[in-house]
Amino acid sequence: MRETPIPARKRVMKNRPLADSDKTPTIKEVAKRARTSIATVSYVLNNKDRYLRPELRERVLLAAEELGYVKNAMASSLKGQRRGILAVLVPQFGNNFFTRICVEVEAIAQRAGFVVTICNSDENPAQERSILDRLLAQRIDGCILSPALSRSETAILLERHQVPCIILERTLDAATPDFDFVGHDNFQSGYLATRKLIEAGHRRIAFIGWDSPIPNIHDRKNGYLAAMGDCGLTPSDGWLHLDELTVEGGRRAAERLPFSEITALVIAHHHEMAKGTLLTLQERGISWPRDLSLVLIGTPEWHDLLRPSLACIQRPEEEMGRAAATLLLKKLHDPRHREPRSILPVTFLEGGSIRSIS
Amino acid sequence: MRETPIPARKRVMKNRPLADSDKTPTIKEVAKRARTSIATVSYVLNNKDRYLRPELRERVLLAAEELGYVKNAMASSLKGQRRGILAVLVPQFGNNFFTRICVEVEAIAQRAGFVVTICNSDENPAQERSILDRLLAQRIDGCILSPALSRSETAILLERHQVPCIILERTLDAATPDFDFVGHDNFQSGYLATRKLIEAGHRRIAFIGWDSPIPNIHDRKNGYLAAMGDCGLTPSDGWLHLDELTVEGGRRAAERLPFSEITALVIAHHHEMAKGTLLTLQERGISWPRDLSLVLIGTPEWHDLLRPSLACIQRPEEEMGRAAATLLLKKLHDPRHREPRSILPVTFLEGGSIRSIS
DNA sequence: CTGAAAGCGCTAACAT
DNA sequence: ATGTTAGCGCTTTCAG
Numbered sequence: 185m186r187e188t189p190i191p192a193r194k195r196v197m198k199n200r201p202l203a204d205s206d207k208t209p210t211i212k213e214v215a216k217r218a219r220t221s222i223a224t225v226s227y228v229l230n231n232k233d234r235y236l237r238p239e240l241r242e243r244v245l246l247a248a249e250e251l252g253y254v255k256n257a258m259a260s261s262l263k264g265q266r267r268g269i270l271a272v273l274v275p276q277f278g279n280n281f282f283t284r285i286c287v288e289v290e291a292i293a294q295r296a297g298f299v300v301t302i303c304n305s306d307e308n309p310a311q312e313r314s315i316l317d318r319l320l321a322q323r324i325d326g327c328i329l330s331p332a333l334s335r336s337e338t339a340i341l342l343e344r345h346q347v348p349c350i351i352l353e354r355t356l357d358a359a360t361p362d363f364d365f366v367g368h369d370n371f372q373s374g375y376l377a378t379r380k381l382i383e384a385g386h387r388r389i390a391f392i393g394w395d396s397p398i399p400n401i402h403d404r405k406n407g408y409l410a411a412m413g414d415c416g417l418t419p420s421d422g423w424l425h426l427d428e429l430t431v432e433g434g435r436r437a438a439e440r441l442p443f444s445e446i447t448a449l450v451i452a453h454h455h456e457m458a459k460g461t462l463l464t465l466q467e468r469g470i471s472w473p474r475d476l477s478l479v480l481i482g483t484p485e486w487h488d489l490l491r492p493s494l495a496c497i498q499r500p501e502e503e504m505g506r507a508a509a510t511l512l513l514k515k516l517h518d519p520r521h522r523e524p525r526s527i528l529p530v531t532f533l534e535g536g537s538i539r540s541i542s
Numbered sequence: 543m544r545e546t547p548i549p550a551r552k553r554v555m556k557n558r559p560l561a562d563s564d565k566t567p568t569i570k571e572v573a574k575r576a577r578t579s580i581a582t583v584s585y586v587l588n589n590k591d592r593y594l595r596p597e598l599r600e601r602v603l604l605a606a607e608e609l610g611y612v613k614n615a616m617a618s619s620l621k622g623q624r625r626g627i628l629a630v631l632v633p634q635f636g637n638n639f640f641t642r643i644c645v646e647v648e649a650i651a652q653r654a655g656f657v658v659t660i661c662n663s664d665e666n667p668a669q670e671r672s673i674l675d676r677l678l679a680q681r682i683d684g685c686i687l688s689p690a691l692s693r694s695e696t697a698i699l700l701e702r703h704q705v706p707c708i709i710l711e712r713t714l715d716a717a718t719p720d721f722d723f724v725g726h727d728n729f730q731s732g733y734l735a736t737r738k739l740i741e742a743g744h745r746r747i748a749f750i751g752w753d754s755p756i757p758n759i760h761d762r763k764n765g766y767l768a769a770m771g772d773c774g775l776t777p778s779d780g781w782l783h784l785d786e787l788t789v790e791g792g793r794r795a796a797e798r799l800p801f802s803e804i805t806a807l808v809i810a811h812h813h814e815m816a817k818g819t820l821l822t823l824q825e826r827g828i829s830w831p832r833d834l835s836l837v838l839i840g841t842p843e844w845h846d847l848l849r850p851s852l853a854c855i856q857r858p859e860e861e862m863g864r865a866a867a868t869l870l871l872k873k874l875h876d877p878r879h880r881e882p883r884s885i886l887p888v889t890f891l892e893g894g895s896i897r898s899i900s
Numbered sequence: 901c902t903g904a905a906a907g908c909g910c911t912a913a914c915a916t
Numbered sequence: 917a918t919g920t921t922a923g924c925g926c927t928t929t930c931a932g
Binding site: 592622 | 904909
């Protein structure tokens, strides 16, 4: 921890201090103002089922109101209450796919009375680790983790510290004990994309994907290969390219495609990479679906704005977010709660980027 | 608070318990293992400049390491240490504009040793309020707030509870004391967009924008009007439409445009609304820049993927995020620190959507 | 040089 | 029906 130490907030006199005091009031001051004990205040504010004279209850509530009392969550959590914080740790904050998931998680967590800490490991295991230390220090109630690597120390540490944890989208390798998991069907997305092109009469289909360290990402490629195989097709050399998940990576992969041989292309990642590929196609004057039929895995904002629009494989981001959040909440109620790995299906979204050549 | 109470995490025996115990170890256990006092452990772990025998120091470090000790941030913060949590409260989590800002804030906060809680008020003041209560309960160290309404109770409460706070992008009304502020120049974005169209020879320029409750959003419209005025132009009735910030709103506004009269259009919001407008143009066979020249305020992912590409006003999201985060960190060090409102300039991004009719 | 102990604000068992 | 009090895990003053 080489960070600059930051002193605790100083208590400076302000124009409009809180109530009479200059600091945010504690249960003790509420008790004083209500002329009762702190225990009573605690009972009232937590709505415990201890019987109290309604009049007293009222007095406490009023005092709290007047002082602008806000319970100190860390003091309660020291006494074994929940912290009220859930964490989501994702590898690509800027990626729509994860953003959509986070939005849902946040919404559900909010309704359950939590705040959500969203952290970005930026595909960097070291950073993931250092974030984890902070999350553990915060004693978060639970975590949704989409790991940067398949051999994730992070997940193991969460388990070790008994923090309920859901693994999101990316699978850990076999050495890692099995965690609760919510993801989408990568294999099916590759399979379905390819299948739709085959159904439109294509035989010479290329594939551009991410050269990822995460094993189940490669299921998209496997889905592509399987769909080809099921129809007796074999990709030639140079039809399949894996590269970085960046605009540049998408460009490089596109540059390498043998356009004279192929009639169709599966673009397996919608983020920056797909953008690079499409820009390259545009710049080289290769238009879809005339020169090349396309299916994209993922639904970027622009999928239906491009002309012709893109045929896409839609992943259930919202549903994934809800599933992960709901499962996590269940585990908070009962840490032993387990559910089978939930691998959500994808759907095909029609678009104008497939030319039928049957 | 009608949320279901959730019990604190139960302590269940696990396959691989933490060290010898079944719970995450405390400073006390580290002290025991290092055969010293908790005070010494605290001094060592916080690297305070109390002199200790190197051997003792080593022993403590080793014990902590072996036990997998992680400091409990809430216990320390009870003793007046900083909390380690910053909050960002935005009104539209799904909007790229805010996402890009959040990414930067998160990155900077991370480097300073904080975790970031990102909350979405969804343009809903009541929700904003209930989130605020939770953030106050967490005793967050600081907050970056982009309020859902211009008369923001939220900001006032933060001030009242002496939480350092930066207002982001949206201005509060005059009744609210002046807060530290980071935003972009809405007026200039409207002005520049319009100006560029005028320079290309356009005179009959329409404007589509958001019918927002936030005052400074309307500066975009004012910029448009000023640019027109400066060139002796007056928008006719029906050239200016404000509507909801949704795909539907963008469609409705577009439907109302008098296409036979106008030659150019400023689309003042890049989010869903712009998408609605563009979809409507496409569906009605109005192509840019042939039938209509376009300038868009904002740079959605797709601005350079569309053909022709869109001319845009680029807002400095990354810079805004960095500015807000940096300013907030400064205020943590010195709560009295003030800086003049920082209103960052926008830039024009060339695109193929402007036809020169000079 | 190091340790004991007083609290930070809260909850809940244990008095009364 | 309500109040007293013992901690939760930590930091820091004060005493050895």
